[in-house]
Amino acid sequence: MVWISRMCWRKYGNFVDNLRLYVRGGSGGMGLPRLGGQGGKGGDVWVVAQKEMTLKRVKDKYPQKRFIAGVGTNSSVRALRGQKGEDQEVLAPPGITVTNDDGMVLGKLNTEGDRVLVARGGQGGSYHSEFLPSKGQTRQIRLDLKLIADLGLVGFPNAGKSSLLTALSHAKPQIASYAFTTLRPEIGKVMYEDHKQISVADLPGLIEGAHMNRGMGHQFLKHVERTRQLLFVVDVCGFQLASKTPFRSAFEAVQLLIKELELYKEDLPCKPAVLVVNKMDLPDAEDKLAELQEQLLNPHEFSHLLPDDMLPKNNMVFRHVVPISAATGFGIAHLKTCIRQSLDKDASMATDSLHRDRLQALRGAVPAKNTLTWGPHRLSLS
Numbered sequence: 001m002v003w004i005s006r007m008c009w010r011k012y013g014n015f016v017d018n019l020r021l022y023v024r025g026g027s028g029g030m031g032l033p034r035l036g037g038q039g040g041k042g043g044d045v046w047v048v049a050q051k052e053m054t055l056k057r058v059k060d061k062y063p064q065k066r067f068i069a070g071v072g073t074n075s076s077v078r079a080l081r082g083q084k085g086e087d088q089e090v091l092a093p094p095g096i097t098v099t100n101d102d103g104m105v106l107g108k109l110n111t112e113g114d115r116v117l118v119a120r121g122g123q124g125g126s127y128h129s130e131f132l133p134s135k136g137q138t139r140q141i142r143l144d145l146k147l148i149a150d151l152g153l154v155g156f157p158n159a160g161k162s163s164l165l166t167a168l169s170h171a172k173p174q175i176a177s178y179a180f181t182t183l184r185p186e187i188g189k190v191m192y193e194d195h196k197q198i199s200v201a202d203l204p205g206l207i208e209g210a211h212m213n214r215g216m217g218h219q220f221l222k223h224v225e226r227t228r229q230l231l232f233v234v235d236v237c238g239f240q241l242a243s244k245t246p247f248r249s250a251f252e253a254v255q256l257l258i259k260e261l262e263l264y265k266e267d268l269p270c271k272p273a274v275l276v277v278n279k280m281d282l283p284d285a286e287d288k289l290a291e292l293q294e295q296l297l298n299p300h301e302f303s304h305l306l307p308d309d310m311l312p313k314n315n316m317v318f319r320h321v322v323p324i325s326a327a328t329g330f331g332i333a334h335l336k337t338c339i340r341q342s343l344d345k346d347a348s349m350a351t352d353s354l355h356r357d358r359l360q361a362l363r364g365a366v367p368a369k370n371t372l373t374w375g376p377h378r379l380s381l382s
Helices: 055-061 161-169 217-224 250-264 285-297 299-305 332-365
Strands: 018-024 045-049 066-068 088-092 096-100 105-109 115-119 138-145 151-154 186-191 197-202 229-235 273-278 320-323 370-374 377-381
Touching: 018 055, 018 088, 018 115, 045 096, 045 105, 055 088, 055 138, 066 088, 088 138, 105 115, 115 138, 151 161, 151 217, 161 186, 161 197, 161 273, 161 332, 197 332, 217 250, 229 250, 229 332, 250 285, 250 299, 273 285, 273 332, 285 299, 285 320, 320 332
Parallel strands: 018 066, 045 088, 151 197, 151 229, 229 273, 273 320
Antiparallel strands: 018 138, 045 115, 096 105, 096 138, 186 197, 370 377
């Protein structure tokens, strides 16, 4: 049995997923030449993961977006060794990749408490520097957020992703009959009877060419990287973005979604995935579903429906194909069960793998052959 927490969703108004900051380590303190005293080291600047923090809060709290660490104290007669300057911490949400302006990755914050050093403090003045201190490191950094969720909803606009998120978790994303309603990520959480919580991310809808940054493009695809599994959502009756764009059947939509993920990052389609076939309340939906299921079983026989450059290199095998109607609630309970089974399967596989690795490590630590000596006799143990 599944029950839904109405309070376990968060709406990201004015969502911020990229922030550029100026950071500077503190300067070192002056040395004391006549007594050989050494000045204190300047403070460092760190980016630290904190669970409840958002980039929007950072932006609002520090509109100047400048973070400067403390200066080391000068050496004195009372304290020949100066004290280190105070460190400066930039709190950020987990899921952050920290880069410099050249795109070089300085570090990643995956879990709460992770820390990345972004600007070192200068050395205090000493004999080796003629008692003159050095300045702290200065740089511009970027904090790039990739949402961490159990499931990421993948689909073309108007496939019903936002309606599905509402049905699953009682989150309240904007829903309308036009194509682009999700412009910012939404997170919903499904709570099961055993208190297990699963987070589901509704991300901006893809369009053909998203891997080249068309539409919401990279703003969507980068978030998919951090989700544990994918939840493909397609309209059982097909989809047409605009009058000048071609109509795509449900099967073609699935193939194009896989292709867009593949072109952005080749290993993305390797993630475990569940296919949700939405809008089963529409006329002829059962016939369309049967057609789609046949096509998914024999995708190569229907490859002629798309140009060669739009076909994915490898076909995905979905763990479950679940017909639903987000509008009427049909199939939602079964979908929740399938989602839980899929995530539990991965968790079990990860646990088994960890146990095997630990057992292998223990076996490697035990010598293959031991020799015990007892008095004048030697006993060998194989």
